Amino acid sequence: MIIPRKFKTINVHEHVRADEHGELNVSLAQELLHAADLLGIDRLCVSLPSSEKLVDAQQFHQHNNVVWQAMQLSPRFLGFCFVNPRFPAEALKEIELCISQRKMSGIKLYHQHFIDADEQREILELAAQLAVPVLVHAGKCTDPGTIAAQPRLSNAGHFLQALRKFPNTIFIQGHIGGGGDWEWNLRTLEGVDSHNYYLDISGSVIDSGMIRRCVETIGSKRLLFATDGSLEEGVGKLMAAKLSEEEMRQICHDNFMDILKRRKV
Numbered sequence: 001m002i003i004p005r006k007f008k009t010i011n012v013h014e015h016v017r018a019d020e021h022g023e024l025n026v027s028l029a030q031e032l033l034h035a036a037d038l039l040g041i042d043r044l045c046v047s048l049p050s051s052e053k054l055v056d057a058q059q060f061h062q063h064n065n066v067v068w069q070a071m072q073l074s075p076r077f078l079g080f081c082f083v084n085p086r087f088p089a090e091a092l093k094e095i096e097l098c099i100s101q102r103k104m105s106g107i108k109l110y111h112q113h114f115i116d117a118d119e120q121r122e123i124l125e126l127a128a129q130l131a132v133p134v135l136v137h138a139g140k141c142t143d144p145g146t147i148a149a150q151p152r153l154s155n156a157g158h159f160l161q162a163l164r165k166f167p168n169t170i171f172i173q174g175h176i177g178g179g180g181d182w183e184w185n186l187r188t189l190e191g192v193d194s195h196n197y198y199l200d201i202s203g204s205v206i207d208s209g210m211i212r213r214c215v216e217t218i219g220s221k222r223l224l225f226a227t228d229g230s231l232e233e234g235v236g237k238l239m240a241a242k243l244s245e246e247e248m249r250q251i252c253h254d255n256f257m258d259i260l261k262r263r264k265v
Contacts, residue, residue, distance in 0.1 A: 001239050003040035003225075007252040011036065011044045011234075013135060013174060013202045013226035016070045016077070018048065022062055024069035033074060039235045041227075045256075046070055047080035047108040049137065051150075055112065057090035064094060068102050079104035080135055084112050085119045092126055099130055100265045106133040106172075115154040115171070116161035128168035131262040133198070135172040140181040156188035163194050170196045170259060175228050177203025177210060177237070186217045198255065202226035206233050211241035220247040224256055 003009045014032065019025040036044055048063040060083050067079040081098035083091035098104040107127050113119045115136050127134050140155040141147050154162075159173050176182050176199055189199070201211055201223055214223055220243070227234035243251070 001236055002038065003235055003239065003248075003252060005040055005042075007040075007248055009041045009043075009225055009252040010078075010256045011041050011227055012172065012224045012256055013200045013228045014044045014046050015229065016046045016048055016066060018063070018066045022066070024066045024073065026073065029070050029073055029077070033076060035231050036076070039231055041231075041235075043076045043078055045078045045080055045105060045135075047082050047135070049082045049108050049110045051110060053112060054086070055084040055110075057084075057087045057094070060084055060091075061094055064098055064104075067104070068098075071102070071104070080106045080108040082108040082110070083123065085109070085117075085123050086112060088119075088122045091123055095123065095126055095130075099132055105260065106135055108135050110137045111150045111153045114152050114158045116158045116165055117152075120162075121166075124162070124166045124169045127170070128166065129264070131170070131264040133170040133172050133259050135200070136174055138174045138185075139178045140184045141179065142181055146180070156185040159197065160188070160192065163192075163197055167194075167196065170198070170262070172198045172200055172224060174200055175203035175226070176201055176214060177205035177207075177230075177233075178228065179203065179205060182207070182210065183213075186213055190217050192218055192222070198222050198224050198259070200224045200226035200228075201238065201251070202228035202230065202234055204230040204233055206237045208240075211237055211243070215241070215243065215247060220250045221255060223251045225252045
């Protein structure tokens, strides 16, 4: 099963990896491109975040260098710049480098802070000025192990608060199928009304009806195709949803292109 080529599908949430020397693992990057070819995926937004609680400026700069190398390897890779808001001055400098000079397509935040936390303010305000999206690792975890490992994991409630605090920032909530209580996330999002909010459909969870429920809850104009490492699962659950051609065009291509057209740098 593949996504028909006519949709020119953009995968908004994927990752590249570093090799043992801290450089781009070219072999894995080429395998990712090959897998995308087989599944009908045209372009891939990639980042290299860290799950560590303390990621210093040198580390996130090195990670973004790997993403930059992927962009040079193939124009099909669209980079996202990972930063840690604990180091605001360094994070802002890194974003200016990655977005303004290296022309990356967005910013990637992990679980170092909740998305609506005051620590995020300078980053989210700069993202609004540049008009680039902020893709955020997210979920509604329920098991004690995940809660202990990711105590600042943002859920749908945090995104609604962030939209109120930072109404001009474009948010992408990561992987509705990433684990935890995805149905709680959708119930919380019901009725959300913002042209700056999007949800990506990635994650290894492939519960029956998930994508259809997303469309019914927040609408196809707020959904983005993504896989986050689960490429076959991502394509399979999208195609199993039996969406209309217009819904497919929006989710696979048009919605993200609309985001890119807002860019100011």
